Every structure is written in C-alpha cells, then in structure tokens.
Amino acid sequence: MMQRTLNILAEFGESIRIATAAIAANRVRSLLTTLGVVIGVTFVVLMGWFLDGLDSAWEHTISNLGYEAIYIHKFDWTGRTPWREARKRPPITIRQIRTAMTQLTLAERAYPRGNAWGQTVRSADNSIGGIAVIGTTSDNDWEVANSIEAGRFLAPIEDLTASYVAVLGYNVWQELFPNQNPLGQTIFYRGKKFRVIGILKKRGTLISDWGDNSVYIPFRVFQLLHSTNFSNYTLVVKAPSQALLPEVTEEARMVMRKVRNLAPWEPDNFSINSIDAFEQQVRTIRIAIWGIGIGMTGLSFLVGIIGIMNIMFVSVVERTREIGLRKAVGAKRRAILLQFLIEAALLSTAGAVIALLLSQGAIAGAKFLLFPGDLDFTASIIPPHLMGIALLVAVLVGILAGFAPALRAARLDPVEALRYE
Amino acid sequence: MNTLIHLENIVREYQMGEEVVRALRGVTLSIEPNEYVAIMGPSGSGKSTLMNIIGCLDTPTSGQYFLEGEDVSDLDDNELAEIRNKKIGFVFQTFHLLPRYTAVRNVELPLIYAGVPADERYERAVAMLAKVGLGDRLFHKPNELSGGQRQRVAIARALINNPSLLLADEPTGNLDSRTGTEILALFDELWRQGNTIILVTHEPHVAQHANRIIHILDGQIQKEESKTSSIPV
Numbered sequence: 049m050m051q052r053t054l055n056i057l058a059e060f061g062e063s064i065r066i067a068t069a070a071i072a073a074n075r076v077r078s079l080l081t082t083l084g085v086v087i088g089v090t091f092v093v094l095m096g097w098f099l100d101g102l103d104s105a106w107e108h109t110i111s112n113l114g115y116e117a118i119y120i121h122k123f124d125w126t127g128r129t130p131w132r133e134a135r136k137r138p139p140i141t142i143r144q145i146r147t148a149m150t151q152l153t154l155a156e157r158a159y160p161r162g163n164a165w166g167q168t169v170r171s172a173d174n175s176i177g178g179i180a181v182i183g184t185t186s187d188n189d190w191e192v193a194n195s196i197e198a199g200r201f202l203a204p205i206e207d208l209t210a211s212y213v214a215v216l217g218y219n220v221w222q223e224l225f226p227n228q229n230p231l232g233q234t235i236f237y238r239g240k241k242f243r244v245i246g247i248l249k250k251r252g253t254l255i256s257d258w259g260d261n262s263v264y265i266p267f268r269v270f271q272l273l274h275s276t277n278f279s280n281y282t283l284v285v286k287a288p289s290q291a292l293l294p295e296v297t298e299e300a301r302m303v304m305r306k307v308r309n310l311a312p313w314e315p316d317n318f319s320i321n322s323i324d325a326f327e328q329q330v331r332t333i334r335i336a337i338w339g340i341g342i343g344m345t346g347l348s349f350l351v352g353i354i355g356i357m358n359i360m361f362v363s364v365v366e367r368t369r370e371i372g373l374r375k376a377v378g379a380k381r382r383a384i385l386l387q388f389l390i391e392a393a394l395l396s397t398a399g400a401v402i403a404l405l406l407s408q409g410a411i412a413g414a415k416f417l418l419f420p421g422d423l424d425f426t427a428s429i430i431p432p433h434l435m436g437i438a439l440l441v442a443v444l445v446g447i448l449a450g451f452a453p454a455l456r457a458a459r460l461d462p463v464e465a466l467r468y469e
Numbered sequence: 470m471n472t473l474i475h476l477e478n479i480v481r482e483y484q485m486g487e488e489v490v491r492a493l494r495g496v497t498l499s500i501e502p503n504e505y506v507a508i509m510g511p512s513g514s515g516k517s518t519l520m521n522i523i524g525c526l527d528t529p530t531s532g533q534y535f536l537e538g539e540d541v542s543d544l545d546d547n548e549l550a551e552i553r554n555k556k557i558g559f560v561f562q563t564f565h566l567l568p569r570y571t572a573v574r575n576v577e578l579p580l581i582y583a584g585v586p587a588d589e590r591y592e593r594a595v596a597m598l599a600k601v602g603l604g605d606r607l608f609h610k611p612n613e614l615s616g617g618q619r620q621r622v623a624i625a626r627a628l629i630n631n632p633s634l635l636l637a638d639e640p641t642g643n644l645d646s647r648t649g650t651e652i653l654a655l656f657d658e659l660w661r662q663g664n665t666i667i668l669v670t671h672e673p674h675v676a677q678h679a680n681r682i683i684h685i686l687d688g689q690i691q692k693e694e695s696k697t698s699s700i701p702v
Contacts (some may be wrong), residue, residue, distance in 0.1 A: 055584030062581045069569050373565045376526060377626065378554020378582035380547045462526045466565065 059383045060390070067391035070363065071398065081359040082399025084352025085445055088345050089403035089438045090410070095341035096434040097411060099334060101426030106330050114191070115290045115323050116156075118297055120148075120283040120304055124319040126328055137317040139279030142271065144307045148283055151303045154296045156288040159187035162270045162281050169263055170236040171224035179220055180262040181237060183270020190286065192248055192264075199231045199246030202266055206245075210268040215246040218260040237263070238273045297322070349441075352399065353449040360392050360453035371457050372465025381458040388457050392450025393443045400442030404435060472535070473633060473665055474500040474523060479532035481518050481688075492518040494688040495532070500667070502633070505660045507668045507676035510685035517638070519685060520669045524557050524636045525549045537633060554582050558627030562639035564619045566611040566626075572598055573607045576625045583630055597625040601655060617648035624655060628664075635659065635666045641675055653678050 071078045119125070123134045145160045152158050162183035168175055182188075189201040192215070199215070206213050214235055221230040221244070230244045242265060251259040283304075287296035297320060304318055364371070371384055408430055415423045481493040492515045500506055510516040521527035522534060525541055528549070534542045541552055553559075558579075566575050576594040585593070598607055601621040611619055620640060627635055637656065641649030657678060660666050668679055676682050682694040 051584055054586065055582070058581045058584050058586070061587070073569065369565065370567055373567070374578070374582075375550060376524075376553060376559050376565075377579040378550050378630075380550045380582070382547070383582060463521050466526075466561070 059379075059386055063383075063387040063390040064394070066387055067394045070367075070391055071395055077359065078395055078398065079402075081355045082352065082395055082402065084348050084350070084355045085396050085399030085442055086352075086403045086406065088348035088352050088445070089400045089442060090407050091341055091345040091348060092441065093404060093407040093430055093434050093438050094410060095337060095345070096437065097407070097426060097430060099337060100431055100434070101423065102330065102334065102337075105425035106327075114286070116288070116293055117191075117284060117286045117322070118293070118300060119161075119321040120285065120300060121281075121319055121321055122279065124325075125321040126325040128325075129319055134319065138308070139277075140281050140283065140308075140318060141279075142281060144304075145281060145283045148300070148303045148307045151307070152285060152296075152299060154287070154292065154299050155285045157187045157190075158283060158285045158300075159185045160267055160281060161188065161284050162267065162274065162278070164270070164274065164278075164280065167237065167263075169220065169224070171233065174224045174226070176220055176223040176261075178261065179217070180258055181270070182262050182264050183267040184264060184284075185267050188264070188284070192251075195249045195251050197247045197249045198229075199244070201246055202264060207266040207268055210272060211266060212240055212242045212269060213245045213266065214242040215248065215264040216244055217248050217262040218250040220261065220263055221247045235263075237265070240269075240273065293322075349445055352396070352445055356392055356395055356446060356449035357452060359395075360388060360450050361456070363391070364388065364453045364457040367457075368460065368465050368468040371460050372462050372468065375460070375462040376466060384460075385454045385458040388454035389447055389450045392454070393446030396442045396446030396449065397439060400438050404430060404438060471502065471538075472499050473502045473504075473537060474498070475533075475535040476523075477533040477535075479519075479522060479529045479534060481515075481522060481527070482530045492688055493522070493529070496685075496688075496690055498683065498690065500665070502665055503660070503663055504681060505656075505666045505668075505679045507670060507679035507682045508685060509670060509673070509676050509682055510691075511671060514685045515688040516669050516671075516685045518688075520636060520638055520667070523634075523667065524559060525552045550582075554579055555630060556633045558630070558632035558635045560620070560623050560627050560635065560637035560640045562642040564611070564616075564623045564643070566619055566622055568611050571608045571610055572603060572614070572622045572625075575611070575622055576629050578626060579630045593629060594625070597629050598622070600628075601625045615648070616644050617651055620644060620648075620652050621655070624652075624659075628659070633665060635664050636669075637666065638669045639671075640668065641670075641672070649675075 120140070122137050122140050123129075123131065142160060149158045149160070164181045164183075166177075167179050167181045168177040169179060169181070170176075184202070185207045186202045186204045192201055197218070201215055202213065205211075214237070216224070216230060216235070224230065224235060225233060230247050233244050235242050235244060248260075283300075285296060285300045287293040301316065301320060305316065308317060310317065374384065411426070411428065411430065415426065415428060476496055476498040479493050479496045480491070483490045483492060496519060508516050508519060518527070522529055525536070525544075526549075528544070529542055532542065533540060536552065536556060541549070544552065567578070570578075573591065573594045576597055577590045580590040580593065595604075595607060598604060601624050603618060603621050603625065606614060606618060606622075609618075611622070614622065627637075635656075640656070641652055644652060653675065656666055656668070666679070668675060670676055680696045684691040684693070
C-alpha cells in the first residue's frame with residue numbers, strides 16, 4: 049500500500065515534469081491547440097460574470113421595489129396580458145384609486161402614483177429629457193428609504209398643500225446640477241418652479257435605470273399639471289409582510305373589481321403587478337444568455353476537445369520510442385496513461401489560464417472603456433468560484449480529450465515502440 | 470535451484486498477413502548467475518526475438534520461461550513491466566536516452582517507476598554515473614555527450630535498480646571501435662563485480678568478451694562455445 053502510494057506519487061510528479069517540458073517545447077503548437085478551450089472558457093467566464101452581475105442587480109432592484117408591494121395598473125408590466133388587449137381597458141381614475149384606498153383593510157399602506165414618461169425638466173443652466181416624473185405621496189418613502197443621498201423625501205404636508213417640491217433621481221441631479229449642491233435649487237417642469245428637497249443615490253443598472261432618471265413630486269401637484277384624461281395612474285398597495293401579500297392582493301383585487309363595477313363573470317380589467325413579474329423578466333434574460341452561452345460554449349469545447357485530442361495523437365506518435373523506453377525500464381500502463389492524461393489536462397488548463405486573463409481584460413475593457421458606469425452591477429474581477437469552475441472544466445476537457453490518445457500510448461507494445469523509426 | 474534463467478522449449482510465432490513466421494522454434498537454455506553470455510547470429514536468426522523474451526519485453530507463443538525460479542511466460546503487461554523494472558537492465562544499440570533530460574534524469578528513470586523518493590533517486594543516479602566514469606557530466610543532455618558517454622549513461626540507467634541481469638543489444642553497434650572497446654571493458658568490469666551479462670551481437674570480436682557464446686540460426690540454438698575464463702584481464 050505504502051509502496052503503491054509512493055509509486056503513484058513519483059509517477060505523478062514525473063508526468064507533470066514531462067508534460068510541462070513537452071508543452072514548453074512546442075509553445076506555438078500548444079497555444080493553437082488550446083484555442084477552442086480558450087474561447088470556451090472565455091465564454092463561460094464572461095457569461096457567469098454577467099449573470100452574477102444580473103443577480104446582484106436584481107437584488108438591488110428588489111431592494112428598490114420590495115416583495116411586499118403590488119402595483120395595480122391598467123397595463124401588465126411583463127406583457128402577460130397583451131398590450132393590445134390591455135389598451136382597451138378603461139383607465140384607472142384617481143377617483144377609483146381614492147375610493148379603493150378607503151376600502152382596503154389589510155394593507156399596511158395604499159397610495160396613488162402617477163407616472164409621466166419621456167418628460168423634460170430643466171435647471172437654470174441645464175436640461176434633461178427622457179425622464180419619468182412620478183407624482184406620489186409621502187407613503188412612497190419606503191421605496192427610497194435606503195437611497196436618500198441628501199435631503200429628504202416628500203412630506204405628508206407637501207402633498208396635502210400641493211407644494212412645488214421635487215426629489216431628484218441620481219442621473220437627474222447629476223445632469224442638472226453638475227458642480228453644485230442641488231438642495232434648495234430650483235428646477236422647471238411644465239412651466240412651474242420646483243424646489244429640490246432631496247436627491248437620491250444611484251439605484252439603477254444597465255437593465256433598469258429608470259429609477260435614476262426620475263423626479264418625484266407630490267401627487268396633487270402631478271394631478272394639477274396633467275389633464276383630466278391623463279390615465280397613467282397606479283394604486284400602490286403594500287402588505288405588512290411578504291407572507292401577507294397573497295391576502296392583501298386578493299382583497300385589493302376584490303376592491304378594485306367593485307370600484308370598477310365589474311360583473312362576476314367579467315375578467316379583471318386591470319393588472320396586479322408585483323416583483324414576481326420582474327423576476328420573470330430577469331429569468332427570461334438569464335435563460336436567453338444561458339441558451340446562447342451554452343450553445344457557443346459547447347461548440348468551442350467540442351473544437352477544443354478535438355484540437356487537443358488531435359495534437360495528443362500526434363504527440364503519442366512522435367514519442368513512440370520514448371514510450372517504448374519508458375515501458376522497457378518498468379513503466380506500467382497506468383504510468384503512461386497518467387503521463388498523457390496529465391499532459392492533455394495541463395494543455396487545457398493552460399488554455400483556461402489564458403482565457404481567464406483574456407476575460408479579465410475584456411471585463412475591464414467593457415466596464416471602464418465601453419460602458420463606463422453602466423456595468424456597475426457586475427464585479428470588476430472574475431469571481432473566484434468562476435475561476436474554479438473554469439479550471440475544473442478545463443481539466444475535465446483535457447482528460448476527455450486525452451483519454452483516447454493516452455490509452456493508445458499505454459497499450460503500445462514495447463518491442464514495436466522501441467523499434468519505431 | 471538458483472538458476473537465473475531457464476528457458477524450456479520456447480517457441481515464438483508471428484502472424485505476418487496470411488503467413489505464420491516462426492522466429493523461435495523451441496529454444497531450451499539455462500543461464501546461471503554471474504555468467505557472461507553472448508548470443509550470436511545473423512540478422513533474421515531470431516536472436517532479437519530471444520533477447521526480447523529473455524528481457525520480458527515479449528512473451529513466448531509456447532514454452533516456459535523461469536526467471537529466478539518464477540514462471541514469467543504468462544504474465545500480463547503490467548506484471549512484465551514490474552519484472553523489467555526490478556530484474557532487468559537494458560542497454561540498446563541506439564542508447565534510447567530521452568533527449569530533453571540530463572544524464573542524471575535519464576539514469577533516474579527506472580527508479581521513478583520503482584517509486585523511489587526523489588532525493589534518494591538523485592543520490593543513487595549521481596553515484597551510478599560516477600561509477601561508469603561520468604561524474605563530471607551529470608547535467609549534460611544527450612546531445613552534449615559523445616557516443617561513448619551516451620552509452621555509459623545508458624549503462625548507468627540499466628544498473629540503477631540493481632537488476633539480476635544486464636541485457637545488451639549490440640551495445641557497440643553505433644560506436645567507433647575505440648569507444649566500443651572502452652564500453653566492452655566496462656562490461657568486463659561489471660561482470661567481474663558480479664553482474665550477469667547477456668550480450669546480443671553479430672560481431673565475433675564482441676562475443677569474444679563473453680565466457681559462453683550461444684549461436685542462433687533459424688530460430689534454434691545451433692551451437693554453444695564455452696571458455697573457462699573470459700578474455701583479457
């Protein structure tokens with residue numbers, strides 16, 4: 049047993065030395081051989097890196113929205129109800145929202161919200177377009193509780209008295225007040241002056257940055273600025289806890305049906321949106337990335353395996369005499385098999401190391417050169433677990449690719465092999 | 470009972486396409502420890518096949534081969550490898566050194582497959598190279614050594630695991646006559662130190678170094694010569 053362990057250790061060490069020497073002796077050939085593995089591992093790593101980022105961005109979004117809230121709106125945010133169909137629904141009016149709010153008993157809070165997309169706001173010197181102006185009440189404060197950079201959110205009194213005050217999302221205040229303190233400054237929206245009372249931290253990501261491109265104003269002000277047939281109102285209902293969300297949702301549905309005079313046989317003519325809906329969108333993105341990624345990765349690993357297998361067969365033929373000699377002086381089949389498997393695995397691992405360096409370069413390039421700021425949800429260094437996976441996959445690919453050549457080498461007849469010219 | 474090698478009616482046949490070639494047609498032979506034997510014969514006589522079987526590189530089609538009393542005629546690949554590793558040291562006409570390895574690493578090779586730890590391997594290889602007169606060439610690679618030096622490295626490798634038998638196949642075939650003489654002198658010396666040596670050759674003057682000459686022709690032992698003592702001391 050002891051002797052056997054020693055044997056395997058000695059053979060293992062020898063195999064690694066042989067493999068490194070063999071790879072070093074044919075650097076260019078080895079490099080080209082590992083191209084498939086390099087591409088494959090690069091795909092895996094970049095894919096994993098992006099999905100990791102997506103996950104953390106998603107957690108971030110959840111912290112913005114929260115699992116406890118539902119958003120009752122004319123449209124379905126994920127498109128489960130086709131837009132054409134939802135368009136025919138009667139608008140959700142402020143009156144309906146106010147009535148519903150008085151009838152909800154289980155909710156922790158319920159409040160109205162109006163969203164005006166594609167708006168332009170100005171400061172004295174700058175302007176920003178394509179932003180969302182959100183009219184809401186102080187009850188909306190929970191959504192931005194952790195995101196106040198300076199100042200404060202809307203106060204109850206400001207809604208009651210329809211004060212012209214505004215809370216600015218990150219991109220908005222960055223754009224309007226680049227080198228100044230925005231608090232107390234004036235912005236212009238729809239010809240009215242608003243005093244800035246709060247600014248928000250960066251919350252958004254490449255996937256959803258509307259949070260950074262928005263301005264919060266009191267709901268009553270919003271109402272005054274928009275015509276009576278403006279219809280983009282949402283009833284936000286927040287449950288006391290996530291566990292109570294189903295009951296709260298069900299009550300809200302019943303209340304809304306009553307408020308909108310639906311007969312029992314009629315379907316809901318509104319949508320109850322929740323974080324689940326977003327979750328499904330994120331899931332769809334994930335699946336799409338995986339689908340493309342796995343296809344590409346599989347293909348490149350196949351190329352990698354074939355490349356390494358081919359070069360290993362060549363290597364076995366080139367070293368026939370060496371194999372014969374090793375067998376003559378006592379190398380068993382196992383030792384020869386191990387030697388070539390390790391060489392293949394090392395070749396493949398070298399490819400993975402190159403791929404890791406390339407990926408790291410690509411990540412740095414994408415984050416800091418191509419999309420500065422937009423990829424902030426991703427890590428700047430390849431996460432360690434991905435490195436582990438990449439190296440493991442490379443070793444497996446190497447062993448898979450090296451097995452047939454190694455077996456051929458191990459089975460060579462020593463007499464024939466020694467005589468090989 | 471302490472016979473080193475006993476071959477009993479060894480037959481070795483090869484399938485060459487349709488034809489069966491009988492390389493050995495019933496060879497019976499015994500060799501005692503510390504004998505110095507030359508196997509002679511023209512090419513195609515079967516002497517290489519005989520050497521391969523004695524060296525456990527090949528197994529007979531029929532017949533029995535006892536090496537130190539153990540029947541090795543039916544062992545599998547791995548068992549034969551172990552026997553070769555422990556009991557047989559090979560010296561080849563073309564040296565068969567690994568070109569990328571230094572002399573020390575080449576000599577260490579059999580010990581790697583014997584599972585000897587690295588530092589012990591190194592020490593033994595250095596000592597063995599000194600013994601064959603290459604103490605100052607330890608870290609030279611084969612292409613930095615002369616033919617005679619290469620063959621000395623190969624001999625050191627053959628001896629490193631204290632084999633029961635040194636098997637040399639035309640060891641002077643690739644050397645000029647002066648270097649060849651030196652190598653043969655080294656074999657003589659090794660024999661005097663107690664090693665058992667089998668030389669395979671077709672050159673009579675090489676065979677003259679042995680104290681027993683076995684002539685092979687057409688796969689059979691044609692005749693044997695014995696001398697009371699080997700040549701020149």
